[in-house]
Amino acid sequence: MSVSENTTASTTQYLPNEEQLQKNIARRNRQAKFWEYVFLASIILAIVSLLMLFFSIIRQTFSYVVVYNQVNPDTLADKPLEELSSDELTAVIITFYQSDANDLRTLVFNEVLGLSSSDQQAIRDRERAKETVTVKEIAGDKNKEYPAESAEKSIIRLTVPEYAQFIQLNFDDDALYDFVVEYVVQPLIVGSWPLDEYLLDRDSIDADIIQIEDQLREINDDPSIEVSEPKLRSWLQWHLIVDTIDLSRPEDAGLRTAILGSLMMISITILVALPLGVGAAIYLEEYAQGGWMERLIQTNIDNLAGVPSIIYGILGLALFVRILDDITQGRTILSAALTMALLILPVIIINAQEAIRSVPDSLRQASYGIGSTKWQTVWNHVLPNAMPGILTGTILAISRAFGETAVLVVVGSITRITVDPSGPLSRYTVLPLQIYALITQPQAQFRNVAAAGILLLLAILLSLNAAAVILRNRFSKRAV
């Protein structure tokens, strides 16, 4: 103790005294603590941004909606709909579809018989060939009841009452009631408010509802129109995945075509980009002699990775859509996939290079030692060992391609398409592009659909990324 006191005493003239020193240290520590919180705050802010982003989507995916019945149920029968018998409901259907036999037929095909579009095309082709496709055959195929007296008639040429009877025979009372509500009463969502707005700002929503009612009354010239009470609706529903887009009824809009388009485009993209990307990586890592050519390629790949995606879009537009029109047929999945392949190529190459580089040299030497050629070494030893790394890179590239929009805004452009893509040369839309189209629709309800679509997209991307992370972790453990 005394020693240290001595030392302090002897150096007082150069160093601050104990008190000052302690003060100084305390101040510096306080400062350090303060800034530590500031740095921590940056992280928290980043996390809050992410949470806000998710919140902004969730609040629109689950929204409060009001509904208006396009056909007033009171005008359909003299009793409330719920009290009608099966026969009376059927009568309602017959009256309503009196002059629209074709529409009722489509409903029977889709809702009762569950015919796919290829089934329907097959029926069409046979009928066009003057063959009679009988009720008995189709309904029998699908194990459905059918009116005995129309058994031998053509399934596409029944009368309205016959189709209605078809529905009645196959639906129980509840299903029939639901059918009448959906296809006769046709409730329509006319207003939608985000979750938080409904919970926190009821007054302005009530005012909005009154305005909506006034408008509906004016447009339809019917002062008795009323909309339903606001109720919670989840826009993330099964039909979002299995139905096609409908730009006039948000509640019916589905994303099937877009999802299939995305999947098909990605498959072709990977088919093209994976061999090319891995090939380039092998060339650069295993074959290159370090000459100017390799350096050029390497620099070039690094630069390409930084080129904005919309530039690839312009390239794709000029090259694949316009110049190679004969091969790609213009704005098709093939054009989009090829453009996308160029876009993700650098990502695949860079990741694959890293993976190949991390394969220990001893493996190569062992291979050469037993007399393998270069290619045998690469194929049998380097590639299998680099595979997890290559796959990680590929998954990341897929996830990039899945969410990429700007490129497709330029090379794509279908705003409404309801038929699934059938091959590389079909016209298409993809999920992010469809979401973009939905965002720019004016009615609030389309934002809800867009939000649900975004949730879907994020779920796909997050699982892809999670897969990549898991793969990478495993890989890095093994390499150690």
Next chain:
Amino acid sequence: MQFSNVEDILNMQRTRSLLLALLAVTLVVALVAAPNRGTKTVQAQEPGTLLEVAAAAGNFTTLLTAVEAAGLTETLNGEGPFTIFAPSDEVFAALPAETVAALLADPALLTSILTYHVVPGNLLAADVVALDGQQAVTVQGEGVNVAVVDDAVVLDGNAKVVTADLTASNGVIHQIDGILVPLADVDPLLTEGDIVTAGSSTVFPLTTRMAEAFEAAGYVDTVTVDSVGTGAGFERFCVGGESDISNASRPIKQEEADQCATINRTVLEFRVGTDALAVVVNPALECVSDLSIAQLAQIFSATVTNWNEINPDCGDIPIALFSPGTDSGTFDYFVEAVFDEDEAPILAANPQLSEDDNVLVQGVEGDPGGIGYFGYAYYIANAGALKILNIEGVEPTAATAESNEYPLSRPLYIYSAAEIVAEKAQVADFVNFYLTNVNEAVIGVGYFPASNAALSVAKLNLYIALHNAMM
């Protein structure tokens, strides 16, 4: 087919129908009235034959000429009885000169169309009403669809009976406001092949709705509808030859039709409705409810930049301009109507331009001084978010748009080509379906329906093209 500007066509039509009418009157007086004068005086109480009654009514002169040209006079003066659904002279007057010429030049075509207006039997108004939802088989062979809509009889979806029960000795005449065209009913389920449409963003919702209706009625292939603007739509149609149908919110220009001709496409025009441009402001802007065209020009050329220059009550609110993109027919039309086709002032004012009308709706909605314009449909879909202005004191309504009283109203078209409808049955089917059902959908989309006369002309164009293709 020549497409000069609308006024020209109208002028030609007037001259043509005047000539026709004169010719008809002479003919009718000479052929019909003279030989029967004797009998007529004797049976003062009894009505004459169908043709006599028609002649006496005074407004069927063109029809009578056509009957004569088709050589049907004898039949209709015969025993009968027949029920004639007779289009009046005004309906024929609305026909483009080319169509009239094509009809008169081809007796087979003319006969087939005229006999489609004649139903065997004596169907009085009550009998026709009883046919609601059914078909009446005509002399031509095809059936006419009869429907009762709002207490009026509508035939084939676009000809309304305006005067019923002009009884004659050998039948009855009902006057209608459109021409019936013997196009066979389409069963969309039996239609095979894809259909590609592109063009105006204004017509987009209508064509989309019709595509959905086509699918709802059984069609199982694809109708693609691209919203790219009228000009780009014609580019795809006439230069690239990529689309089967071009949606347009203005008539095709001569040079576009010429381009079409170079890739062997003879343009067919189908009028499908009327649109009014809605000039809208942010609903918070209460001080303005009416603008003149001159004021619009001032606002959209940034000559005035604050609402208090329009109305001092407004307070200091800067004007924010929103306009459809330069590729859209809507922009072209606005520039034509407000700026005498001179784009420079509006572009110099630097408005927010977007091909996507929805972006404009969001823009005006989000800006307290926002003003924009677009098709009436978008206003209907967003009525709550926006406030619509009267122009020159006229409110945009169905009546003012149809009568052209509202200064910013314009026709909507779909275009195809004779070669396409001949080659691709699915396109002919879709156009046929479109023209038959468009009036049910058009109001829901937010436009004003095309008159029955205009729809008959469209159908007639399609029929003539199909008829010529078969020859």
Next chain:
Amino acid sequence: MENQQAVVTGTPPVVTEGLDNKLDLRKKARPHEMLIQGFLFFSGAVSILTSIAIVIVLGNEALLFFQTPTWAEVRDETDAIVSLSAEITEDTTSLPLAENKGQFLKAGQKIRLDNEIMQIVAVEGDVLTVERGLEDTTKVAHQPQTHIRLEGDNISLVEFLTGTSWQPHIGEFGVLALVSATLTISFIAMFVALPLGVGVAIYLSEYASEGSRNKIKPILEILAGVPTVVYGYFALTFITPILQGILGKETLGIYNMLSAGIVMGIMILPTVASMSEDALRAVPRALREASYGLGSTKLETSTKVVLPAGISGVVAAFILGMSRAVGETMIVAIAAGARPFFSFNPFEAAETMTGHIARISTGDLPRTTIDYNSLFAIGLTLFLVTLVLNIISRQVSTWLREEYD
């Protein structure tokens, strides 16, 4: 060392002498391996081909853009457009103008009506005598009121680079109108991303335990993996209304550069953070130990020793982030507005280069128009800007690596 030797030689040495003749160990011709090697080389070359294609496509079409004469409407003294007074057929060579409009045109001038190009042979009063259908354009009939357009100069590079108004339809091609918005939004983005990103990087590299680091990094990766169209949605439907609530709807329209910039900052935050973190972690441990040894606090070590040592990496991250921001499309296409407007005011709506390209190409431009060619001129500008930024960024980060290797 031995190991590396073997790699360099590639194939193992082949010894043939003194071995049984039956065993032929000479290198066999393996055509399929040649083929494979050819394919591998081709794969590498695809990237070069892509670059060449980008340069050729952009350059070629942009060249067309700079070679296109502008066709400006002829205007009289009241600034009204001079146009045909009556319809002309495809054969006639005399063009009637409205009264007193002949004086605005001279013989020898090249004019355009719709798409047809003509040359004026003589002007007599208000009637022009012309030669029709020049430059492979087709003679067609023209309606009354068709505008007469006069051939102007080609668009000059100087005008393109210095003009501040972008209105292709009236012959104004100043790319600065688009560049200004790009810069404004990018700077707002960097204003958000740089402090946050560096803060995150310092915390992760200097403060966070390995455990919390492993938890935080995936969150940043999620931010990096969110598609840009989602960020656009976020900006338009969430951030803009909040900003409007704070600043008032009068100040801030629904489309504005501020909201787009902030959200873009959030988008590039992970890039800046992870690149900066890598740079900071690459600073040798010895420097930190030395600093602590001198009695520095953690803050002083981080900001006065580690950060200056890793600064080139942070700068590289900044520049790369900037390049990302410049090239980003969907956020600005959705949230920043749709008018080319020369302004650096973040409350204004203005269109960036990328936003303009996206809007123009969704309209599906006809190929022959000046708009279509302008797309490539803007694309080329964008390409060059991002290329330069990327090269600088990489160069700066190489300096860092060299410093401590």
